[in-house]
Amino acid sequence: MGEEHRTGVVILGGGFGGLYVAMELEKTLARDPGVEVTLVNRENFFLFTPMLHEVAASDLDLTNIVNPVRKLLRRVNFFAGDVERIDLAEKTVQVSHGFDHHHHVLPYDHLVIALGSITNFYGLPGLAERALTMKSLGDAIHLRNCLIAHLEEANPDCSAALRDPLLTFVVAGGGFAGVETMAGLNDFVRHALRFYPNLKNSDLRMVLVHPEPVILPELGEKLGSYAQKKLGERGVDVRVNVKVTAVSDESVTLSDGTRLASRMLIWTAGTSPNPLLASLPCKKERGRVCVDATLEVPEWPNVWALVPDSSTGKYFPPTAQHALREARVLARNITAAVRGKPKKKFSFATIGQLAAIGRRSGVANILGVNFSGFIAWWLWRSIYLSKLPRFEKKLRVALDWTLDLVFSKDLVQFQTFRAPGISEQEQPERVPVNAARDGQTK
Numbered sequence: 001m002g003e004e005h006r007t008g009v010v011i012l013g014g015g016f017g018g019l020y021v022a023m024e025l026e027k028t029l030a031r032d033p034g035v036e037v038t039l040v041n042r043e044n045f046f047l048f049t050p051m052l053h054e055v056a057a058s059d060l061d062l063t064n065i066v067n068p069v070r071k072l073l074r075r076v077n078f079f080a081g082d083v084e085r086i087d088l089a090e091k092t093v094q095v096s097h098g099f100d101h102h103h104h105v106l107p108y109d110h111l112v113i114a115l116g117s118i119t120n121f122y123g124l125p126g127l128a129e130r131a132l133t134m135k136s137l138g139d140a141i142h143l144r145n146c147l148i149a150h151l152e153e154a155n156p157d158c159s160a161a162l163r164d165p166l167l168t169f170v171v172a173g174g175g176f177a178g179v180e181t182m183a184g185l186n187d188f189v190r191h192a193l194r195f196y197p198n199l200k201n202s203d204l205r206m207v208l209v210h211p212e213p214v215i216l217p218e219l220g221e222k223l224g225s226y227a228q229k230k231l232g233e234r235g236v237d238v239r240v241n242v243k244v245t246a247v248s249d250e251s252v253t254l255s256d257g258t259r260l261a262s263r264m265l266i267w268t269a270g271t272s273p274n275p276l277l278a279s280l281p282c283k284k285e286r287g288r289v290c291v292d293a294t295l296e297v298p299e300w301p302n303v304w305a306l307v308p309d310s311s312t313g314k315y316f317p318p319t320a321q322h323a324l325r326e327a328r329v330l331a332r333n334i335t336a337a338v339r340g341k342p343k344k345k346f347s348f349a350t351i352g353q354l355a356a357i358g359r360r361s362g363v364a365n366i367l368g369v370n371f372s373g374f375i376a377w378w379l380w381r382s383i384y385l386s387k388l389p390r391f392e393k394k395l396r397v398a399l400d401w402t403l404d405l406v407f408s409k410d411l412v413q414f415q416t417f418r419a420p421g422i423s424e425q426e427q428p429e430r431v432p433v434n435a436a437r438d439g440q441t442k
C-alpha cells in the first residue's frame with residue numbers, strides 16, 4: 001500500500017515574516033497528521049533586528065538577540081540551508097546545505113515566500129567591496145570588531161598621523177537602522193575612549209549622511225528634527241540633503257563634493273528585494289512579487305508571499321511589525337485554504353514606530369501621539385523587550401541592560417581564528433634523548 005500524500009507547506013525564510021508564519025502554523029496545521037510544514041532558512045536562528053545596533057554598540061551580548069529556530073518550533077520541520085531555485089510550475093524548491101553544499105528538491109502544495117531583502121549598493125564606486133552593512137548578526141559583530149580595531153590601531157604613538165581617517169566613522173542613511181546604529185556607535189566609542197590614553201573626544205568624528213532634509217522621515221518632521229538636534233549635541237555631525245557617492249580605502253565622497261578622510265563607512269541606505277524573486281514567472285512590482293489582499297499570488301494559487309498588497313495599491317512600510325502581522329493573516333489563510341474555509345483580507349494600520357537615539361533617549365510615535373526623550377527610550381526598551389521571543393532571551397537582555405548600569409561596555413574583540421600551531425614541516429629538529437641529556441650536563 002502506497003504512503004498517503006501529506007499536504008506539504010514549505011516556508012522560505014525564517015525572518016519576521018517566515019518565522020511567524022511557522023509559529024502560527026504550529027498551533028494549527030502542524031498538529032494535523034495529514035499536513036507537513038517545513039521552514040527553510042539560511043541561519044539556524046531567528047534574528048531580532050530591532051536590537052541589532054545594541055550588539056554592534058556592545059550594549060548586549062552577541063547572542064542574546066537571536067533564538068535557535070529549533071527551540072521556537074516543535075512541530076514544524078526545520079531545514080537549515082540555502083534556497084537556490086523556486087520552480088512554480090513544478091511546485092518544487094531546490095535547496096542546498098551541508099559542508100559540501102549538496103542539493104535537495106522539496107516539493108510543496110503551499111509555498112510561502114518570505115526571503116526578505118538584500119543590501120543595495122546602487123553600483124556606487126567602492127561600496128560593495130568596502131562598506132560595512134547592518135543586516136545580519138555577523139554584520140553587527142563585524143562592525144563591533146572593526147570599531148574596537150580602529151581604536152586599538154589609532155591609540156599607539158606611531159599612528160598619530162593616521163588618527164583622522166581611523167577615527168572618522170561615517171553612517172550613510174538616516175532611517176531607523178542608520179540613526180540607531182550611529183547613536184549606538186557614538187555612545188560606544190565615546191565611552192571607550194577612557195581606556196585609550198592617547199585618544200581624545202575631539203579626535204572622534206561621527207558623520208551621519210542623509211539624502212533628505214530631516215532624518216527619520218517615517219516619524220515626521222518634528223521627531224526627526226528632535227533626533228537631529230540631540231545627535232548634534234552629542235557630537236554627531238548630521239549632514240542632510242547629501243548622499244554618499246563613492247568610498248575608497250582612505251575616504252568617503254559626498255554628493256556636494258566633500259571628501260571625508262575616513263576608513264569606515266556603514267551603509268544602511270538601500271535595500272532591494274531578494275534576487276531569487278527575479279526569475280519567478282509571476283507579476284512583480286519594483287522586484288517584489290504582487291499578491292492579492294489575502295497575500296496569495298493571483299496567477300499561482302497556493303503560492304503566498306509577504307509583500308505589500310499591490311493589487312489594491314496599498315504599500316506597507318518594510319518593518320517587522322507589518323511583516324509579523326502579515327505572517328499571522330497569511331498562516332490563517334493557508335489553514336483556511338487547506339480546510340476549505342474562506343480566506344481573510346489583510347488590513348493593518350501602523351500602531352507606532354520607535355527609535356532609540358542613544359544615552360537613554362528616543363523618539364516614538366504611538367497611535368499618532370509623539371513621544372521624545374527618556375519616555376520614548378523607555379517605551380522602546382519595554383515594547384521591544386516584550387516582543388523578543390522566549391523568556392530566556394528576554395531575561396538575558398534585561399540582565400545585560402541592568403548590568404550596564406554598573407559596568408562599562410565590553411571592549412573584547414570577538415575573534416574566530418584558530419590559535420597558532422606548528423605543522424609537520426615546521427617541527428624543530430628532534431634531538432635524541434641521550435644527546436639532549438649529555439648537552440645538559442656539559
Ligand SMILES: Cc1cc2nc3c(=O)[nH]c(=O)nc-3n(C[C@H](O)[C@H](O)[C@H](O)COP(=O)(O)OP(=O)(O)OC[C@H]3O[C@@H](n4cnc5c(N)ncnc54)[C@H](O)[C@@H]3O)c2cc1C
Nearest residue numbers: 013014015016017042049050082083115116318319320321
Ligand atoms: C538594523 C535593522 C534594524 C531594524 N529595526 C527595526 C525596528 O526597530 N522596528 C521594525 O519594525 N523593523 C525594523 N527593521 C526592519 C525589519 O527587520 C524587517 O522589516 C523585517 O526583518 C522583514 O522581515 P522579512 O521576514 O520580510 O525579512 P527578513 O527578516 O530579512 O528575513 C528573511 C530571511 O530569509 C533568509 N534568506 C534570505 N535568502 C535566503 C536563501 N536564499 N536561502 C535561505 N534563507 C534565505 C534570511 O537569512 C532571513 O532569515 C530593522 C531592520 C534592520 C536591518
